[in-house]
Amino acid sequence: MSKVLMKGNEAIGEAAIRAGCLNYFAYPITPQSEVAEYLSRRMPEVGGVFLQGESEVAVGYMIFGAAGCGARVFTTSSSPGISLMSEALSYITCAQCPAVFVNIMRGGPGLGGILPSQGDYFQATKGGGHGDYRLFVMAPASVQEAVEMVMEAFPIAEKYRNPVMILGDGLIGQMMEPVEFPDSLVSEPSNKDEWATTGMENRSDNTPNLVKSLFLDPVQLNSHNLLLKDKYARMKRKEVRYEAYNTDGDYRALIVSYGTMSRVCRTAIDFMKEEGLEIAMIRPKTLFPFPEEAIREAAEKDSCRVAISIEMSMGQMVEDVERSVRGGCPVEWYGKCGGEVPTPEEVMEVVRGMLDT
Amino acid sequence: MGKTFTRPEALRDQPTHYCPGCTHGVIHRLVAEVIDELGIQGRTVGIAPVGCAVLAYNYFNVDFQEAAHGRAPAMATGIKRVRPDLVVFTYQGDGDLASIGMGEIVHAANRGEKFTTIFVNNAVYGMTGGQMAPTTMPDQRTTTSPFGRDVQAVGMPIKMAELLAALQTPGYITRQSVIKPKYINRAKKAIHKAFSYQLEGRCFSFVEVVSTCPTNWGMTPLEAIEWTEKSLLPYYQLGDCKTPEAREEV
Numbered sequence: 334m335s336k337v338l339m340k341g342n343e344a345i346g347e348a349a350i351r352a353g354c355l356n357y358f359a360y361p362i363t364p365q366s367e368v369a370e371y372l373s374r375r376m377p378e379v380g381g382v383f384l385q386g387e388s389e390v391a392v393g394y395m396i397f398g399a400a401g402c403g404a405r406v407f408t409t410s411s412s413p414g415i416s417l418m419s420e421a422l423s424y425i426t427c428a429q430c431p432a433v434f435v436n437i438m439r440g441g442p443g444l445g446g447i448l449p450s451q452g453d454y455f456q457a458t459k460g461g462g463h464g465d466y467r468l469f470v471m472a473p474a475s476v477q478e479a480v481e482m483v484m485e486a487f488p489i490a491e492k493y494r495n496p497v498m499i500l501g502d503g504l505i506g507q508m509m510e511p512v513e514f515p516d517s518l519v520s521e522p523s524n525k526d527e528w529a530t531t532g533m534e535n536r537s538d539n540t541p542n543l544v545k546s547l548f549l550d551p552v553q554l555n556s557h558n559l560l561l562k563d564k565y566a567r568m569k570r571k572e573v574r575y576e577a578y579n580t581d582g583d584y585r586a587l588i589v590s591y592g593t594m595s596r597v598c599r600t601a602i603d604f605m606k607e608e609g610l611e612i613a614m615i616r617p618k619t620l621f622p623f624p625e626e627a628i629r630e631a632a633e634k635d636s637c638r639v640a641i642s643i644e645m646s647m648g649q650m651v652e653d654v655e656r657s658v659r660g661g662c663p664v665e666w667y668g669k670c671g672g673e674v675p676t677p678e679e680v681m682e683v684v685r686g687m688l689d690t
Numbered sequence: 691m692g693k694t695f696t697r698p699e700a701l702r703d704q705p706t707h708y709c710p711g712c713t714h715g716v717i718h719r720l721v722a723e724v725i726d727e728l729g730i731q732g733r734t735v736g737i738a739p740v741g742c743a744v745l746a747y748n749y750f751n752v753d754f755q756e757a758a759h760g761r762a763p764a765m766a767t768g769i770k771r772v773r774p775d776l777v778v779f780t781y782q783g784d785g786d787l788a789s790i791g792m793g794e795i796v797h798a799a800n801r802g803e804k805f806t807t808i809f810v811n812n813a814v815y816g817m818t819g820g821q822m823a824p825t826t827m828p829d830q831r832t833t834t835s836p837f838g839r840d841v842q843a844v845g846m847p848i849k850m851a852e853l854l855a856a857l858q859t860p861g862y863i864t865r866q867s868v869i870k871p872k873y874i875n876r877a878k879k880a881i882h883k884a885f886s887y888q889l890e891g892r893c894f895s896f897v898e899v900v901s902t903c904p905t906n907w908g909m910t911p912l913e914a915i916e917w918t919e920k921s922l923l924p925y926y927q928l929g930d931c932k933t934p935e936a937r938e939e940v
Contacts, residue, residue: 356772382771387797391764394757394794398768401755402735402776406768424758530753530769532776534732543747545738545756 336511341476341501342367342409344512345435346375348483349407352519354433355381356406358395360388360414363447364503365437368409389414393421400430401544403529405487405521407433411503412441412453415461422496423462426561427546429528431490433483434468435499437506440671448672449503451592454649457500458621465558467565469497469572470620472591476510482618484515489572491522493564500620502645504593504674568622575624576616578602583636584613585688587662589628589654590643591617593674598643601680612684613637620650628657637662639687643680644668698722700731702751711904711911714742716868717810718749720878721779724885725752734777735769737762741783742816760791763798766805777888778805784825785815788848792824795854799894802859806884806895809850812903813922820906824848827921832906847925851898855931861893863931867900867923869915876928893934900926 339347346368349357357376359369369385376383382399386392392408396418399406410418415436425432438453440446455461457470469489473479479501486497526535530542548554579602580587590598595616602612615631617624632640640658642651644666651666658664667683669675675683697703700722708714725731734752738744740759747754757765762780770778787795787809795807814832815821821834825847829838839847855863862884866877877899884895900922904914 358768358771384767384771386764386767387793391761391767391794391797394761394764395768395771397757397761398737398755398765399772400768401765402769402773404772406772420758421761428756530735530755530776531773532733532735533753539732541747541751541753543754543756545747545754547744547756 336513338509339476339512340367340507340509341479342437342506343371344476344480345409345483345506346371348480348514349433350375350379350381351514351516352484352487353521354405354407354487355379356399356404357382357408358384358386358392358399358406359408360386360392360410362411362414364439365409365411365435365506367506368435389417390420393418396432397421397425397428397430400425400432401428401530403525403531407435409435409437411437411439412450413444415453415456419456419462422468423464423466424546425496426466426468427464427557428544429494430544431494432496433486433490433499434496435483435501438500438502446672447503449593449645449674450670450672451502451594451645452649452670453500454620454644454646457498458623466561467621469493469495469568470500471497471574471618472500472620473505474592474595474616476505476508477512479505480512480514484519488519493568495564500592502593572619573622573624574618575627576618577627577631578614578616579606579611580613580615580631582611584611584634585636585638586612586684587631587637587640588612588614588643588684589617589640589650590614591620594643594645597675597677598680601677601684604677605681605684623653623657625657628654629659629661632658632661639663639665641665641667641684641687643675645674646670698726700725700751702749704749706749707745708742709905711902711914713868713901714810716874717808717899717901718746720868720874720881721781721808722750723878724882727882728885728889730777730885730889733775734779737765737778737780739780739782739786740817741786743781743783743810744817746781760786760789761794762786763791763794763803763807767798767801767803770803770805774804777885779885780805780807782807782809783816784809784811784813784823788824788850796857799854799860799896800857802861802894804888804891804894806888807897808881809896809898810901811850811898811926812901813847814903814906816903816906820903827925849926851896851931854896859894860896860932861934861937862887862895864896865898865900865926865928865931867918867928869902869918873928887934900928
């Protein structure tokens with residue numbers, strides 16, 4: 334299939350349809366409202382479900398209901414909206430339902446701003462809602478990658494019966510780039526009659542299925558949490574994704590950066606290479622599970638004097654970078670938020686400054 | 691001689707955790723009888739609330755999902771929109787539906803979602819220990835209104851059936867009770883109608899059931915029935931607020 338020029342938000346909507354997800358519930362919020370606008374036209378064309386809910390709170394539970402009865406379903410929102418959906422995310426994760434949530438991040442906290450940011454790193458990777466749970470979090474760095482990750486998100490959500498979050502910043506949603514859609518549809522899992530509320534008549538033993546998150550017995554609740562913990566450990570073993578850039582030879586510093594910020598860093602690395610300064614980058618594609626081993630190995634290289642977490646947030650990822658480096662070299666942070674995207678020149682100045690001192 | 695009174699198929703053979711004199715058991719039975727009569731057990735999905743009926747899935751013999759507090763109508767919307775062939779009902783109390791879940795029920799009703807809501811109104815939060823609800827009567831004492839509900843401070847109790855009937859879209863809105871056999875018979879007919887309208891794909895259907903809570907009211911079961919008749923029913927008047935037939939005539 335040939336490439337088409339598409340806005341990120343619209344491409345995300347189309348990618349879900351191509352992945353066989355014909356159920357979408359959402360509430361408008363800048364900078365991702367184009368997903369809902371696009372799907373309000375497209376879903377009727379493909380015989381799918383489009384519904385604009387009355388709030389992000391309600392939408393979270395529309396997703397829970399639909400996912401709980403075995404349907405492939407997704408929503409999109411932006412930072413303050415994801416805060417409101419976080420209650421449902423806690424319930425959905427506990428009840429082990431697959432669903433895909435896309436967060437096109439804007440600046441925070443509070444009402445913040447509408448420009449690109451990566452300020453929801455903690456919210457996405459450390460919980461956000463109450464209780465011990467994790468989301469599978471993928472961070473695209475281009476519109477093409479957003480398409481691929483959305484299509485990949487559904488089988489991952491279904492394999493682990495856990496919500497997947499696509500964490501993109503406002504630029505990923507708002508910019509237009511050429512994209513090519515993989516044309517294969519993702520087949521649906523065959524086991525949903527085993528757990529989902531598909532109707533008793535669909536089961537040979539004619540017993541009811543129950544989708545719930547209440548465990549009044551502390552021993553049972555502990556066991557359930559251990560089961561979830563095992564699932565997250567399995568993700569850590571099997572699903573870590575990252576890109577290593579300029580890591581083959583010697584380098585003096587290691588940048589860890591994701592999403593739009595990593596593209597700026599890549600340009601800075603190319604410029605510095607022309608000047609004879611070798612800098613490497615590990616770009617996490619999955620933020621949970623985090624590429625700990627890749628970062629540790631890259632930071633252990635003898636020539637590497639510093640690892641720098643560069644983010645459009647105030648150092649939220651630096652804790653994970655420190656945890657990964659495990660003292661192998663010093664860890665620094667640089668970032669901006671509120672909608673300002675650091676330029677390659679700023680990144681170069683920061684890197685040079687850290688190496689000179 | 692055959693049995694003349696049996697447990698509905700849609701109920702499990704389980705003792706319930708409900709208090710003596712509580713009417714949840716009667717309402718569960720009526721819903722289960724209707725599910726049996728309509729032959730829909732195999733494709734029915736119930737949504738349990740947060741509140742005393744959170745464990746309703748231990749008693750009903752149909753598929754169930756458990757909602758967060760007040761969110762059952764949003765979950766039912768999600769299910770019904772993607773699986774219109776399933777028969778979906780929410781079972782909610784007054785703290786759940788009229789307080790924290792006010793937004794969800796109003797919008798689901800206003801969209802005309804084709805599911806059924808059974809709304810059990812006993813004028814108090816049951817599960818959390820008898821706190822004041824939006825439906826608590828003026829001067830009624832609860833654990834958070836120890837001097838009685840002060841309507842100057844917190845307003846008058848909300849009449850949910852009338853509130854929803856003020857919307858243009860919803861089709862069947864009725865208020866019933868189950869404190870005496872004559873009321874039980876009428877409530878059964880209303881629940882039957884509510885599910886039938888859903889099966890016809892006709893409208894959103896809402897059955898409010900004025901109920902008792904002897905434990906949190908500090909009454910015996912008999913006193914609770916008397917108080918319901920004397921104090922609740924004059925304010926929460928029984929009968930249909932809206933029927934699809936009347937609406938279609940207009």
